[in-house]
Amino acid sequence: MNLFEALRMAANGLLANRLRSALTMLGILIGVTAVILLVAVGNGASVQINNQVQSLGANVIYVYPSNARGSGGVSQGFGTAQTLTQADVDAINSHQQDPDVVAAIPIAQSGGQITYGNQNYFAPTTGTTTDFPLVRNYQVAAGSFFTADDVNARHRVVVIGQTVVDNLFGATDPIGQTIKINRQSFRVIGVFAQKGGSGLGSQDNVVVAPITTVWAYLTGSRGKVISQIVASASSASTVTQAETEITTILLQRHQISDATLADFQLQSQQDILNQATSIATALTLVLGAIAGISLVVGGIGIMNIMLVTVTERTREIGIRKAIGARRRDILMQFLIEAMVLSGLGGALGIALGALLAKEAPSIAATSSFPTPVVSPSSVVLAFCVSVAIGLFFGIYPANRAARLHPIEALRYE
Amino acid sequence: MITLEGVTKTYRMGRIEVPALQGIDLHVGQGDFIAIMGASGSGKSTLMNILGCLDVPSSGRYLLDGTDVAKLGDDDLAKIRNRKIGFVFQSFNLIPRTSALHNVEMPLIYAGEGGRTQRAREALGSVGLADRVHHQPTELSGGQQQRAAIARALVTNPAILLADEPTGNLDSASSVEIMRLLSNLNAEQGRTIVLITHEQDIARFAKRVVELRDGRIVRDERTAP
Numbered sequence: 180m181n182l183f184e185a186l187r188m189a190a191n192g193l194l195a196n197r198l199r200s201a202l203t204m205l206g207i208l209i210g211v212t213a214v215i216l217l218v219a220v221g222n223g224a225s226v227q228i229n230n231q232v233q234s235l236g237a238n239v240i241y242v243y244p245s246n247a248r249g250s251g252g253v254s255q256g257f258g259t260a261q262t263l264t265q266a267d268v269d270a271i272n273s274h275q276q277d278p279d280v281v282a283a284i285p286i287a288q289s290g291g292q293i294t295y296g297n298q299n300y301f302a303p304t305t306g307t308t309t310d311f312p313l314v315r316n317y318q319v320a321a322g323s324f325f326t327a328d329d330v331n332a333r334h335r336v337v338v339i340g341q342t343v344v345d346n347l348f349g350a351t352d353p354i355g356q357t358i359k360i361n362r363q364s365f366r367v368i369g370v371f372a373q374k375g376g377s378g379l380g381s382q383d384n385v386v387v388a389p390i391t392t393v394w395a396y397l398t399g400s401r402g403k404v405i406s407q408i409v410a411s412a413s414s415a416s417t418v419t420q421a422e423t424e425i426t427t428i429l430l431q432r433h434q435i436s437d438a439t440l441a442d443f444q445l446q447s448q449q450d451i452l453n454q455a456t457s458i459a460t461a462l463t464l465v466l467g468a469i470a471g472i473s474l475v476v477g478g479i480g481i482m483n484i485m486l487v488t489v490t491e492r493t494r495e496i497g498i499r500k501a502i503g504a505r506r507r508d509i510l511m512q513f514l515i516e517a518m519v520l521s522g523l524g525g526a527l528g529i530a531l532g533a534l535l536a537k538e539a540p541s542i543a544a545t546s547s548f549p550t551p552v553v554s555p556s557s558v559v560l561a562f563c564v565s566v567a568i569g570l571f572f573g574i575y576p577a578n579r580a581a582r583l584h585p586i587e588a589l590r591y592e
Numbered sequence: 593m594i595t596l597e598g599v600t601k602t603y604r605m606g607r608i609e610v611p612a613l614q615g616i617d618l619h620v621g622q623g624d625f626i627a628i629m630g631a632s633g634s635g636k637s638t639l640m641n642i643l644g645c646l647d648v649p650s651s652g653r654y655l656l657d658g659t660d661v662a663k664l665g666d667d668d669l670a671k672i673r674n675r676k677i678g679f680v681f682q683s684f685n686l687i688p689r690t691s692a693l694h695n696v697e698m699p700l701i702y703a704g705e706g707g708r709t710q711r712a713r714e715a716l717g718s719v720g721l722a723d724r725v726h727h728q729p730t731e732l733s734g735g736q737q738q739r740a741a742i743a744r745a746l747v748t749n750p751a752i753l754l755a756d757e758p759t760g761n762l763d764s765a766s767s768v769e770i771m772r773l774l775s776n777l778n779a780e781q782g783r784t785i786v787l788i789t790h791e792q793d794i795a796r797f798a799k800r801v802v803e804l805r806d807g808r809i810v811r812d813e814r815t816a817p
Contacts, residue, residue, distance in 0.1 A: 181704070184701050191689070191690060195688075195689045494685070495687050495688070497685075498685045498687060499687070499698070499702075500646075500670065501644070501646060501673060501679050501685070502673065502674065502679065502698055502699045502702065502744065503670055503671065503674020503675070503699050503702040503703060503748075504670060504674075505666070505667045505670040505671070505702070506667065506670075507667070508702055585646045586641055586646050586647055589646075589685070
């Protein structure tokens with residue numbers, strides 16, 4: 180008996196009970212749809228995170244103050260330390276020990292209500308120095324960035340991102356306008372070119388001012404706090420060397436001999452990317468596993484129906500055996516029936532899953548929902564798994580059919 | 593063609609052993625038309641199952657067309673059933689929701705032989721169903737279904753045709769029609785036919801009558817040359 184005949188027999192068997200076949204197939208269809216869709220969502224989230232982190236710059240290194248340790252080894256809470264100083268930034272920028280660092284900037288953060296006319300908006304205000312566009316990879320689209328003079332003289336000037344422009348100014352040209360941050364007046368001297376990105380915090384929702392100005396007018400009693408230092412390596416491939424160099428400089432300056440007791444910690448964009456990727460991978464796995472459970476349930480449905488089918492068709496099996504079907508022929512017939520059920524259900528599930536993945540952004544209707552990405556590997560895997568499920572859950576019923584004794588099967592009413 | 597030597601068959605029902613056949617010696621030659629008769633419980637169904645290679649004897653020898661089939665395994669028995677035996681059952685046993693043509697093709701599919709459709713059409717033609725090839729069993733009368741079953745039995749050109757109460761589910765007109773068909777197959781094509789029945793009227797069509805009682809042959813009589 181060749182494969183074509185076996186397929187034709189299976190098709191006849193399935194078509195004899197259309198509704199039942201369709202419902203059984205539905206179990207696998209739903210399972211495969213869920214797998215395709217959820218894995219696509221996981222992949223989409225992964226791609227989105229990746230793009231965001233890349234848009235921050237792959238060669239950026241962050242230095243955070245870490246737990247300051249006293250001589251008794253008493254650890255204080257994260258973020259309580261104020262161990263980073265302007266002198267640290269200057270030492271890194273002196274480029275005597277760190278050829279792989281392009282520039283470093285101090286960052287002082289301040290939140291605050293921003294108003295312009297009767298519009299108001301909330302955006303974090305970042306105090307920094309003139310290398311900010313270079314290090315953070317920002318372009319100034321209109322006006323200009325502030326100068327060293329502005330920093331030295333604590334001029335109240337700001338450069339703002341496109342999101343802030345949209346929310347405060349609408350169609351008005353913001354350059355030269357005066358906005359108020361925490362009731363202090365600042366003049367807008369530049370607007371950044373749009374960077375895109377969302378979710379983790381838009382790169383365009385920024386207000387940047389000279390760090391001295393932020394210290395003087397916004398951070399108030401907290402004084403000259405540097406919440407982090409941002410440095411850029413000469414390229415993505417020199418990030419690791421640059422990290423080592425910065426660590427050496429800071430350990431020396433802070434007079435710490437044991438690197439494990441450092442009062443600062445470094446994080447590169449690559450580290451964040453790795454973390455984000457591993458989270459996204461775990462997410463995809465969890466989603467896939469949940470969907471996989473429904474696939475197994477679908478498989479049990481197939482087994483159930485195949486057992487019913489074998490019992491119902493006992494007499495037919497007897498006839499087939501009487502006219503010369505071997506065990507193998509009967510086994511093949513029912514196995515192929517189960518595999519056609521699951522394979523067809525799988526194929527339809529893939530089509531439905533891909534369609535839903537394509538339509539998901541418009542259904543969800545929020546821009547922050549990651550666009551699902553259906554990977555070819557998940558399609559191939561889902562199809563193979565669904566056929567394998569048919570095989571696995573079909574073996575027992577098919578074997579039961581194949582082992583029927585012809586006389587008893589013929590006598591069965 | 594067929595030789596049975598001291599064939600016995602004993603069924604076990606729990607602890608009780610039920611002897612169904614107690615030493616059958618039988619020879620059926622090529623081109624013979626034999627009727628096996630007997631009341632229910634006489635062992636004729638058991639004999640039929642053994643002759644049809646659906647079951648194996650507990651002891652004794654069964655030579656079919658020169659092959660000792662008493663010791664064969666399941667798959668070899670399936671092959672013998674496919675190639676050497678054509679079954680005709682009381683309840684027709686066509687596969688439901690399948691056209692007459694496809695039903696008749698079925699043994700050829702399992703045999704893996706070519707030219708199936710042509711051969712199946714010819715077999716159906718030879719039993720007078722040339723115009724019913726695409727009908728499903730439910731669309732055929734009882735007599736027509738039995739003729740389709742005979743076509744299926746003949747299509748592999750088997751050594752013997754085993755007919756187990758072939759008229760049991762038919763009215764008398766159809767019964768006569770089917771028996772004439774079997775007689776013609778025997779007379780014109782020289783088919784070896786073993787007929788199982790409990791009706792004298794039906795047994796009259798055969799050339800030799802064997803009667804079973806309690807698992808033994810009690811009469812073996814040639815009624816026609």
